[in-house]
Amino acid sequence: MSANAMVKAEGVHKSFGPVEVLKGIDLEVAPREVFCLIGPSGSGKSTFLRCINHLEKVNAGRLYVDGELVGYRQKGDKLYELKDSEVAVKRRDIGMVFQRFNLFPHMTAIANIVEAPIQVKRESKAVALARAEQLLDRVGLADKADSYPSQLSGGQQQRVAIARALAMEPKLMLFDEPTSALDPELVGDVLDVMRGLAEDGMTMVVVTHEMGFAREVGDALVFMDDGVVVESGHPRDVLTNPQHDRTKSFLSKVL
Amino acid sequence: MTVDIEKTGPDDTPPPPTQPEAIKAIPVRHYGRYVAAVVAIGLFALIVYAFSQGKINWGAIPDYFFDDRIVDGAWKTLVLTFWSMVIGIGGGIILAVMRLSKNPVTSSIAWFYIWFFRGTPVLVQLFVWFNLGLVFETINLGFYQDEWSDFMTPMLTALLGLGLNEAAYMAEICRAGLLSVDEGQSEASHALGMSQGKTLRRVVIPQAMRVIVPPTGNEVINMLKTTSLVAAVQFTELFRQAQNIGQSSGAPVEMYFLAASWYLVMTSILSVGQYYLERHYARGSSRSLPPTPFQKIKSTVFSVRRPKGVTA
Ligand SMILES: Nc1ncnc2c1ncn2[C@@H]1O[C@H](COP(=O)(O)OP(=O)(O)O)[C@@H](O)[C@H]1O
Ligand SMILES: [Mg+2]
Numbered sequence: 001m002s003a004n005a006m007v008k009a010e011g012v013h014k015s016f017g018p019v020e021v022l023k024g025i026d027l028e029v030a031p032r033e034v035f036c037l038i039g040p041s042g043s044g045k046s047t048f049l050r051c052i053n054h055l056e057k058v059n060a061g062r063l064y065v066d067g068e069l070v071g072y073r074q075k076g077d078k079l080y081e082l083k084d085s086e087v088a089v090k091r092r093d094i095g096m097v098f099q100r101f102n103l104f105p106h107m108t109a110i111a112n113i114v115e116a117p118i119q120v121k122r123e124s125k126a127v128a129l130a131r132a133e134q135l136l137d138r139v140g141l142a143d144k145a146d147s148y149p150s151q152l153s154g155g156q157q158q159r160v161a162i163a164r165a166l167a168m169e170p171k172l173m174l175f176d177e178p179t180s181a182l183d184p185e186l187v188g189d190v191l192d193v194m195r196g197l198a199e200d201g202m203t204m205v206v207v208t209h210e211m212g213f214a215r216e217v218g219d220a221l222v223f224m225d226d227g228v229v230v231e232s233g234h235p236r237d238v239l240t241n242p243q244h245d246r247t248k249s250f251l252s253k254v255l
Numbered sequence: 256m257t258v259d260i261e262k263t264g265p266d267d268t269p270p271p272p273t274q275p276e277a278i279k280a281i282p283v284r285h286y287g288r289y290v291a292a293v294v295a296i297g298l299f300a301l302i303v304y305a306f307s308q309g310k311i312n313w314g315a316i317p318d319y320f321f322d323d324r325i326v327d328g329a330w331k332t333l334v335l336t337f338w339s340m341v342i343g344i345g346g347g348i349i350l351a352v353m354r355l356s357k358n359p360v361t362s363s364i365a366w367f368y369i370w371f372f373r374g375t376p377v378l379v380q381l382f383v384w385f386n387l388g389l390v391f392e393t394i395n396l397g398f399y400q401d402e403w404s405d406f407m408t409p410m411l412t413a414l415l416g417l418g419l420n421e422a423a424y425m426a427e428i429c430r431a432g433l434l435s436v437d438e439g440q441s442e443a444s445h446a447l448g449m450s451q452g453k454t455l456r457r458v459v460i461p462q463a464m465r466v467i468v469p470p471t472g473n474e475v476i477n478m479l480k481t482t483s484l485v486a487a488v489q490f491t492e493l494f495r496q497a498q499n500i501g502q503s504s505g506a507p508v509e510m511y512f513l514a515a516s517w518y519l520v521m522t523s524i525l526s527v528g529q530y531y532l533e534r535h536y537a538r539g540s541s542r543s544l545p546p547t548p549f550q551k552i553k554s555t556v557f558s559v560r561r562p563k564g565v566t567a
Contacts, residue, residue: 053446084451092448102443106461116447119457161443168447 004067006031006172006203007052011061014047021047023227024061029172029220032201036214036235039224040250045207048224049174052205053094054087065094066171092120095165095173099180101157103149109160110136110145113167121168128167135163139193155186159193166197173197175206211255215239223247315509316516319500328496329517335413335492336479342418343478344471347425352455354430365426372423378484381416385409385488413485413492421478428470432463464536472529476522483514493517 007029014022021044029035037045050056051063054071063070071087072079082090104112113132117123136142139159141152149157158178165173175194179187191213198204198217208214214221218235223242231238231247239255242248307313319325353365372380387403394406436459444454486495494514501510534547 055442055445088445088448088450091446094446096443096446098439098443100439102437102439104440104443104458104462115457116449119453120448164447 008064012058012063013060015059021227031203033219034198034204034217036218036221037207043224044227046176049176053096092168093171095170097161097175097178099177101161103157105149108146113164117167135166139163154182155189158190173202173204177207315506316513324496328493332482332493335482338414339417340475343421343425346422347429350426351429369423369426372420377420380420381488384412384416409490412488413490432467435466436462468533468536476525
């Protein structure tokens with residue numbers, strides 16, 4: 001199991017200046033697993049996700065994605081920082097979905113989706129467009145291909161953002177509170193798309209406050225607080241029978 | 256009406272809203288506006304009268320308005336404006352990216368450049384370029400060598416002087432534009448595996464354009480007028496041609512008015528261009544774009560033609 005983990009963190013530390021945000025994270029995400037991260041605001045969940053995708057540099061410890069060290073190359077016992085271009089190559093295989101969608105507002109939905117495949121993977125326009133149409137259909141927005149993000153609801157934007165990430169055919173998808181910025185009635189559509197992805201066997205790391213989704217779809221769950229993993233296990237166990245006081249008090253507030 | 260309400264009564268749907276009577280109020284009278292208009296017209300008439308009585312031979316202006324030399328000068332002014340702005344915008348983008356880069360060397364170079372070129376008058380810069388022959392007697396680019404005075408033609412002096420100075424101003428405009436784009440945008444782009452260069456070109460700069468274009472339009476219009484300075488370094492553009500004609504024909508002041516009219520016509524045309532460019536870069540930023548003047552005229556005409564009852 002541990003040899004072929006999709007994500008493996010060993011004592012991951014991350015500081016911003018004097019502030020230590022991650023204080024030694026250990027965890028493992030198996031392939032095809034839906035791995036949920038929960039915890040109070042400011043506990044370091046986003047920072048950890050951003051480390052996985054090289055958007056932040058780890059200060060200490062080791063972080064592996066699909067067996068490869070994140071951010072550095074190891075030669076003997078020396079670590080070399082990766083060049084920007086090498087980092088960009090690694091990011092291709094990791095899809096990321098943001099709380100605030102971050103669609104490119106000057107491009108239509110379908111242009112958002114084909115952008116990276118054409119620019120980064122040098123796919124032909126026809127191939128990229130055909131896949132983008134399939135993806136739009138899959139997230140239930142086949143009729144919105146030519147809409148600009150400003151003409152879409154939050155839920156629709158987030159589904160386009162998911163399609164955009166999927167267009168790079170990633171082996172791992174990271175979700176950072178994908179439904180937190182949405183009106184309650186729009187949350188369901190986005191979660192349905194994520195559920196579908198999980199059923200298709202996508203490896204997913206999901207930061208979420210949707211405990212229903214975690215319980216139903218999640219394979220593993222970690223409760224983080226103040227930069228450390230407080231408790232982990234199967235979502236059903238952690239959510240219904242938390243062991244730690246901090247977990248209990250957090251769950252009593254969100255459930 | 257009442258019959259309808261009784262029909263829908265059982266299933267609890269609210270009655271259709273009755274149309275309230277349109278308000279017909281007497282509008283506020285803006286007497287101040289009439290007074291201001293009368294005063295303005297009066298003043299304008301006085302000024303026109305004063306000028307018409309002056310010793311100015313107005314007839315000379317139409318005589319020379321489309322003189323070959325004037326048309327050629329205006330064309331040179333446009334060409335110079337265009338290429339100076341190309342240098343200015345290109346240089347400005349490069350300087351802005353340099354200033355925002357994490358590399359301390361490149362960002363200090365950009366800072367120094369902007370500091371120098373913004374801190375000295377463009378007319379002085381033009382003279383410096385013109386007289387650089389005192390420093391460099393010859394130029395040798397390996398594949399090209401020449402006397403400095405032959406190399407540094409009035410055209411090149413003008414281009415370098417105006418373009419390099421403009422780059423410093425454009426750099427600040429571009430920097431403001433780049434900074435106006437949400438950080439989440441480059442983050443999303445990087446997360447898709449796009450390189451820093453691609454992120455800039457495909458994601459950040461197109462969005463920064465919305466902030467960059469309006470002040471750049473002003474810069475173009477400004478540049479068109481500033482080109483008149485290069486008359487001082489022997490470049491015969493519109494203003495210098497007008498001056499030349501003025502001296503030879505004995506109507507110098509008339510030719511200044513002629514030049515002013517040409518500049519006014521050209522800046523007005525540029526303003527229209529700017530309007531459409533701004534619309535282009537507003538794409539996707541607002542749900543519906545404001546109508547163009549042409550669309551406005553069209554819709555007015557149509558709404559006038561449309562019979563009263565049809566308008567909803
Ligand atoms: N770029 C940054 N610079 C400084 N502090 C940061 C930065 N990013 C996050 N932090 C801090 O790190 C802590 C954890 O943030 P975050 O990972 O966003 O938490 P969460 O996603 O769990 O709410 C917060 O206290 C936040 O202020
Ligand atoms: Mg967060």
